[in-house]
Amino acid sequence: MTSAHPTTQPNSADNPWPVRTVSQKVAGWIDRLGTIWVEGQITQMNVRPGTRTAYLTLRDPSVDMSLSVTCSPQLIHNSPVTLTEGARVVMFGKLSFWPTRGSVSLRVTEIRAVGIGELLARIERLRALLAAEGLFDPRLKRPLPFLPGRIGLITGRGGAAEHDVVSVAQRRWPAVRFEIRNTAVQGPTAVPQILDALAELDADPAVDVIVLARGGGSVEDLLPFSDETLCRAIVACTTPVVSAIGHEPDSPLCDHVADLRAATPTDAAKRVVPDAVAEQGLVDDLRARAASALRNWVRREEHVVAQLRSRPVLADPLRAVGQRGEEVERLRQAGRRDIDRVLAAQTTTIEHLRARLATLGPAATLARGYAVVQRILPDGDPEVVRSIDEMPPGTQLRVRVGDGAARAAVMGREQ
Known part of the structure; x- marks a missing residue:
């Protein structure tokens, strides 16, 4: 009983595929890809005279990847634009797998240079x-x-x-x-x-x-x-x-x-x-501006201080005290004058009242010949006699006249 073909059995360590089988499968998968358009940069060109195949290397400009390319030398010679290494191109062809070398190459039948307008x-x-x-x-x-x-x-x-x-x-x-x-x-x-x-x-x-x-x-x-x-x-x-x-x-x-x-x-x-020179110049300029600003600030502050010092309260601090002292003296004198004036007025009033009192008082009356009769009580102060009924006979009296007083006794009464 013959054994089955290796490819009909599952691939495993006990049933490995030979290299030829793998190469055939890879070639079949790549062949099913069909024809394709590819863009890249030509990095190598090998066109030998008398040969029927030209070899090129097409590289991706963005990453480190390349692809082997083969074509007819006439395709390169007949190109409307001279193809050189570094040129950007678009190629049309079909991938092929070479089992003997285990490599893939692109067999192209059309090459188009990417022009400036397209780029x-x-x-x-x-x-x-x-x-x-x-x-x-x-x-x-x-x-x-x-x-x-x-x-x-x-x-x-x-x-x-x-x-x-x-x-x-x-x-x-x-x-x-x-x-x-x-x-x-x-x-x-x-x-x-x-x-x-x-x-x-x-x-x-x-x-x-x-x-x-x-x-x-x-x-x-x-x-x-x-x-x-x-x-x-x-x-x-x-x-x-x-x-x-x-x-x-x-x-x-x-x-x-x-x-x-x-x-x-x-x-x-x-x-x-x-620029070091420009920066040094800028530093010098900033330093000069800072010094100038500081000097201007000091001058302004000095001017403010001078203005403050020139004010009377600081230029002559005792002047205000002197002015207030003079004002106090004026007020004191004015107060004294007012007091003297009031005193004088009151003195005049008192004199007038004194004169009126002297005129109307009992002393003046007594001086004109009148007398004040008081009876002397045994246990009290003398009392002014206002009625004859208050002076029964034998009553002790005190008679005051203008220049003194005398004692008397009632000897009798008359109507």
Whole structure:
């Protein structure tokens, strides 16, 4: 009894598939994918004269992934646009699995170069997408430190951008330090290298700001700086990022998502690092203004003190006391005059009353010849006699006249 075919039994450790079976299955799965359109950058081209197959490598510009491509050399020679390494293309073909090498390659029958218009249109679509997500919002921009101790610089190796940033920054502030990462700034390897350098510098706590610098170039040269992955990585950074790509007319998408856009690498150095000479001048100016303000304040206070001292109460403190003393003396004299006047008036009144009293009093009457007769009681004071009935014979009397008094006794009464 013959055994069943290996592929008809469940795959297991006891029933493994041979390599040929696995290769056949993989080839069958890939073949069912059919024809596809693929976009990427050409990184390698191998077109040997006299051969019937050209070999290319198509790379994803955003990540470190590539795909082997084969085609007819005539497809490359007859292309309306010269195809070179780094060109962005769209290819149409069918994937094939080579069991002998265990590799996959794309056999293409049509290659279309992505023109400038198409690239710009794609950039504009990506710009609109990122703007709709709010990645261009100014409120997301992080402030740059006033004086960064260490600057992370991502730029091409040996380029003018690195020299411009470093020289200008050190000329403005000699103590500044750089953490430089040299990467590709164009071509298919630019984005992965820039992403790695950006992540490394962002993770370094000593780096206070990151500058992404490159000189000017064509639209194709600046394509890596409009890559969606790079733009999102800049937004995700916790360290402020300055974009200094190209010259003033150039504006890749990373300019819009960065925390600060500099027109040129030189401008980036000026925006990131303060000018020591200008800052010293500012300090001197502030010091002079502070000294002037202090002097003006002292002069104002001196003027206030002088005004206070010039007031009579402080210039001659005893003057008020003297004025009050004179006023008190005037009041005292006025009071004395009033008292004297009242006393004089009252004295005159008393004199008048005295004269009237003297005129009307008993002494004056007695002086005119009248007398006051009092009877003397044995156990009391003398009493004035008002009726003859009060003087029976033998009554002891006291008779007072103008110049004295005498005692008498009643000898008899007359009617």
